[in-house]
Amino acid sequence: MTSYQTKFAIETKLLNKTYRNKKSSTNKHALKDVSIEIEHGQIYGLLGPNGAGKSTFINILGNLVLKTSGMAKIWGYDIEKNPRNARSAIGIVPQELNLDPFFTPIEVLETQAGLYGGPKNERHSMELLKTLRLEDQAHAYARSLSGGMRRRLLLAKAMTHKPPVLVLDEPTAGVDIELRHQLWEYVKKLNKEGTTILLTTHYLEEAQSLCDRIGIINHGKVVADAPTKDLINSLDRKQVLIKTEESLNVCPSLDGVTEVTLDEENILNIIYQPTKIDFNYILAQLQDKKINIRDIITKEADLEDIFLELTNTNE
Ligand code: ADP
Numbered sequence: 634m635t636s637y638q639t640k641f642a643i644e645t646k647l648l649n650k651t652y653r654n655k656k657s658s659t660n661k662h663a664l665k666d667v668s669i670e671i672e673h674g675q676i677y678g679l680l681g682p683n684g685a686g687k688s689t690f691i692n693i694l695g696n697l698v699l700k701t702s703g704m705a706k707i708w709g710y711d712i713e714k715n716p717r718n719a720r721s722a723i724g725i726v727p728q729e730l731n732l733d734p735f736f737t738p739i740e741v742l743e744t745q746a747g748l749y750g751g752p753k754n755e756r757h758s759m760e761l762l763k764t765l766r767l768e769d770q771a772h773a774y775a776r777s778l779s780g781g782m783r784r785r786l787l788l789a790k791a792m793t794h795k796p797p798v799l800v801l802d803e804p805t806a807g808v809d810i811e812l813r814h815q816l817w818e819y820v821k822k823l824n825k826e827g828t829t830i831l832l833t834t835h836y837l838e839e840a841q842s843l844c845d846r847i848g849i850i851n852h853g854k855v856v857a858d859a860p861t862k863d864l865i866n867s868l869d870r871k872q873v874l875i876k877t878e879e880s881l882n883v884c885p886s887l888d889g890v891t892e893v894t895l896d897e898e899n900i901l902n903i904i905y906q907p908t909k910i911d912f913n914y915i916l917a918q919l920q921d922k923k924i925n926i927r928d929i930i931t932k933e934a935d936l937e938d939i940f941l942e943l944t945n946t947n948e
């Protein structure tokens with residue numbers, strides 16, 4: 634499945650999901666008009682706090698949750714009109730580590746291959762297990778596997794039918810740092826080999842270091858969707874730390890800045906909006922006050938700042 638049906642590996646238009654609770658008749662509008670386009674070959678990160686709707690979005694793509702309205706296509710195949718093709722174009726690693734405790738990894742992969750109508754092929758399954766460093770556990774019951782091993786097995790399971798799109802729902806939640814880095818390397822490797830990746834995370838660092846493009850979702854709504862770099866650049870907030878020649882006893886007041894404080898080390902901490910004032914204007918004010926500068930450190934905005942800014946606002 635290498636021919637491209639459309640420009641996008643995943644495309645959704647005005648996707649909505651309302652979970653209906655018949656007992657209490659309370660409804661949860663978990664996705665609100667979510668339109669996302671993921672290009673072939675991208676690593677796309679869907680970022681958002683708990684309860685934002687990330688798993689709902691992914692589970693709709695994987696046909697585990699029924700959408701209420703809107704459109705979703707995988708590899709050009711509409712999940713409703715062409716469910717078989719859509720399903721074979723995608724592999725999903727769910728957030729929950731749900732595995733049959735009495736299946737061995739090799740059996741898990743062979744069963745999965747069978748489900749997708751592919752020929753059973755122990756050699757391919759073994760190769761997958763090797764790649765994910767599970768070959769020693771190939772014939773052990775799943776219940777004896779550690780959390781990290783289970784997650785790697787689920788990853789192998791999602792890859793058995795060699796889908797062009799791999800979706801990982803919070804792949805590194807609760808995973809130790811070493812395994813996290815291993816998973817990142819594996820995701821990067823798959824992507825280099827041509828797999829389009831969609832992952833959800835609430836780790837900003839993860840999204841920032843892995844993803845080409847980031848969508849931020851909050852309360853079911855997409856609040857940002859841009860190339861990672863642009864997202865970081867878009868934040869109109871800069872921080873500069875200024876070390877002065879002589880110790881300052883009082884914090885000088887500065888015109889036009891967002892905040893100025895003097896810390897214990899006698900370092901001036903200035904926050905300003907680069908689109909509103911010029912840094913030279915800050916320097917000129919310091920000069921007027923006869924404050925001599927020894928050192929200046931500027932801090933780039935990171936995703937954490939953007940995330941807080943976008944998700945802090947209530948609905
Ligand atoms: P995330 O993966 O970003 O943490 P989810 O998609 O799991 O978010 O959940 C989005 C919202 O939908 C949450 O408020 C959650 O409680 C609710 N929700 C999820 N699954 C169900 C369900 N099966 N029935 C009712 N509400 C649900």
Ligand code: MG
Nearest residue numbers: 687688728803
């Ligand atoms: Mg989730």
